[in-house]
Amino acid sequence: MLNNPDLYLSNIFSVGIMSNLKLLNIVGARPQIIKSSAISRAIRTGFSGLIDEFTLHTGQHYDKEMSEVFFDELEIHKPDFNLGVGSAHHGRQTALMITGIEDVILREKPDAILLYGDTNSTLAGAIAAAKLHFPVIHIEAGLRSFNKTMPEELNRIVSDHSSTLLFAPTNAAFKNLINEGFRPENSPPYTIDNPKIYLTGDIMYDNSLFFAGLADRKKSELLESLNIERDKFVLATIHRDINTDDPIRLETILSTLKGLAEDYSMPFVIPLHPRTLNSLKSGLNKLLEDLRSSQYIRIVPPVSYLAMTLLEKNCCMIITDSGGVQKESHFFRKPCIVLRKETEWIELVANGTVRLADASPEIIRNSFAGFMQSCQDLEYPGFYGNGKTAEFIIGELLLLFEK
Ligand code: UD1
Ligand code: UDP
Numbered sequence: 001m002l003n004n005p006d007l008y009l010s011n012i013f014s015v016g017i018m019s020n021l022k023l024l025n026i027v028g029a030r031p032q033i034i035k036s037s038a039i040s041r042a043i044r045t046g047f048s049g050l051i052d053e054f055t056l057h058t059g060q061h062y063d064k065e066m067s068e069v070f071f072d073e074l075e076i077h078k079p080d081f082n083l084g085v086g087s088a089h090h091g092r093q094t095a096l097m098i099t100g101i102e103d104v105i106l107r108e109k110p111d112a113i114l115l116y117g118d119t120n121s122t123l124a125g126a127i128a129a130a131k132l133h134f135p136v137i138h139i140e141a142g143l144r145s146f147n148k149t150m151p152e153e154l155n156r157i158v159s160d161h162s163s164t165l166l167f168a169p170t171n172a173a174f175k176n177l178i179n180e181g182f183r184p185e186n187s188p189p190y191t192i193d194n195p196k197i198y199l200t201g202d203i204m205y206d207n208s209l210f211f212a213g214l215a216d217r218k219k220s221e222l223l224e225s226l227n228i229e230r231d232k233f234v235l236a237t238i239h240r241d242i243n244t245d246d247p248i249r250l251e252t253i254l255s256t257l258k259g260l261a262e263d264y265s266m267p268f269v270i271p272l273h274p275r276t277l278n279s280l281k282s283g284l285n286k287l288l289e290d291l292r293s294s295q296y297i298r299i300v301p302p303v304s305y306l307a308m309t310l311l312e313k314n315c316c317m318i319i320t321d322s323g324g325v326q327k328e329s330h331f332f333r334k335p336c337i338v339l340r341k342e343t344e345w346i347e348l349v350a351n352g353t354v355r356l357a358d359a360s361p362e363i364i365r366n367s368f369a370g371f372m373q374s375c376q377d378l379e380y381p382g383f384y385g386n387g388k389t390a391e392f393i394i395g396e397l398l399l400l401f402e403k
Contacts, residue, residue, distance in 0.1 A: 020051055021112075021398060022052045022108070022111045023043075023053050023054070023111065023397070024104070024108065024110035024112070025054070025056065025114045026055075026056050026101065026114065026121060026124075027055060027056070027058070027079070027121065028059065028121025029061050029117075029119040029121055030061050030066050030067070030302075031116075031119075032116040033070040033071065034074065034204070034207065034324075035117065035140070035203055036055065036114075037070070037074040037207060039053075039114065040053060040077050041390065047395070047398065053077060054077075054108070055078070055079045055081075056080065056083070056101060056104050057081065057082040057083070058083045058100070058124065059083050059084035060121050062084070063302075065302040065303070066302055070304070074305060083100035083101070085097050085100065090151060093120055094120045094123055094127075097120065098124045101125055105128060106132065111135075112137050112397060113125055113129040114139065115137065115138050115159060115163075118140070118153075118323075119152070120151070122138075123154075123159055126138070126158060127162065135165070135190075136159070136165075137165045137167070137393075137397065138159050138160055138163040139167050141156075141160050141163065141166035141168050141177065141197070142168035142172075142174055142176045142197070143156060143168075143169070143172075143173045143176070144344060145343065147341070147342055152323075157180075162192065163195055164192050164196070165190060165195065165396070165397070166195060167389075167393055168197060169202035169203075169384060171199065171347070172345075172346050172347060177197045182197045184197055188400065190400065200389045200393065201384045201386060201388075202384040203389045203393070204327060204384075206385075206388065206390050208328060209387040210387075211309055212332075214306060218306050219306050219309075219310040222311070223310075226267075226300070228298070231315075232266065232316060233267040233268065233315050234257075234260075234315060234316060235269050235312060235318050235320075236269070237325050238273070238276050238320070238339060239275050239322065240321040240322075240340065243276075243339055243359065244278075250279055250280070251284055251287055252359050252361060254287060256361040257364075258290065258291060258296075258297055260364070261294065261296035261297055262294065264368075264372070266316075267296050268296060269298045269311060269315070270297065270300070271302050271303045271308070272301065274302070309332075312325070312334065313332045315334060316334070317334060317336070318335070318336040319337045319364070319368075320336065320338060320339065321338065323344060327345055327384070329348075329354070330348055330380055330384075333380045335371040335375055335378060337357050337371070338354055338355065338357065339358065339359060340356060341358045347383045352378065353379075353380060
């Protein structure tokens with residue numbers, strides 16, 4: 001893996017750049033805002049004066065704790081444009097985003113558009129930019145669940161096939177791209193029909209390394225305020241549509257977690273995504289009440305990234321359906337039960353530190369018991385790069401879009 005920002009800087013200076021590279025970041029959902037902080041930080045610290053970065057927020061996530069908190073806490077460049085599209089069905093939400101993004105691209109004429117992950121904001125950015133013939137850079141390319149009923153899977157496929165540069169975070173993601181016809185041997189000039197694929201690392205690993213110490217310093221009171229102790233609580237998050245939109249499935253999962261918390265006398269901290277809270281409030285009020293009154297369950301609103309990092313670092317196990325959180329379990333060396341049938345981060349399952357439990361009470365319980373017994377024997381190899389993936393990506397953009 002070639003990942004040396006110094007090398008790229010010296011190449012850039014030797015070819016001589018005449019004017020700044022203009023990059024448009026598109027974000028909208030919580031994980032993208034957090035991901036973009038790695039890129040913003042790399043630009044600020046390693047490449048200052050070479051890039052004009054500006055950010056478009058689609059408004060997909062809009063509650064303070066789903067959006068604004070991250071800009072403040074992670075010192076991310078505040079959005080220059082906010083489309084304010086809010087929540088809607090997929091088609092309407094994506095259409096509103098495409099319309100707004102198109103206007104901004106036509107007005108600002110960026111050199112390239114940076115997209116993160118697999119949300120509707122990613123998809124909208126890919127369609128708007130590619131149809132206007134602006135180069136799309138997809139960060140976190142190549143991930144596949146091979147389950148097209150998942151909205152994110154369609155978003156990933158369309159975004160990858162609309163891109164000019166694709167940065168795959170893992171070996172598996174890189175291989176998926178090759179299997180779909182992307183050719184590692186392509187040579188410049190790169191275009192949507194002659195794209196370049198890279199095997200890099202994961203920019204979220206950069207973030208975890210960077211923010212872990214800050215989380216200790218800034219959030220030192222958090223465990224006490226939740227009445228929990230280091231290594232003696234479980235962290236759980238649930239937000240995927242398959243889990244939230246089917247009341248029976250949601251009830252099964254949460255009742256199983258409550259049962260485990262009580263059986264093991266172990267606090268479970270559950271920062272609740274608004275989607276999950278809405279589902280509980282519309283039909284599962286009794287369950288919500290039971291959870292809130294349980295001695296061991298700590299239902300809290302979504303927490304900031306530094307608070308989440310502190311919880312991940314200090315918990316004994318993670319249970320989640322989140323892509324980002326399952327990967328962070330690995331960064332912080334915690335076993336993780338994933339409430340899905342499949343995952344895009346297959347190296348974690350092969351490693352034995354992530355177990356796929358779907359929504360099966362039996363598998364959740366067995367996995368939990370297994371991890372409680374064997375937790376000390378698990379190993380966490382470095383699957384996700386060297387912590388400088390964002391610098392590598394920016395260096396590469398400067399080389400390729402040299403003016
Ligand atoms: C979206 C992404 C998902 C990602 C997740 C990260 C898509 C298709 N899905 O899912 O891949 O894992 O973000 O968190 O893009 N809501 C609020 N306040 C907010 C945001 C949402 O109340 O600030 C509620 C609304 O009721 C909304 C629901 O949550 O209808 C779902 O929001 P949406 O952005 O559509 O999808 P997510 O489930 O958040
Ligand atoms: N996260 C957070 N606060 C929370 C829950 C998650 O800051 O209350 C962070 C988490 O640490 C990770 C990212 O949000 O970096 C993951 O986002 P999410 O689970 O919403 O989406 P996914 O990764 O599944 O797309």
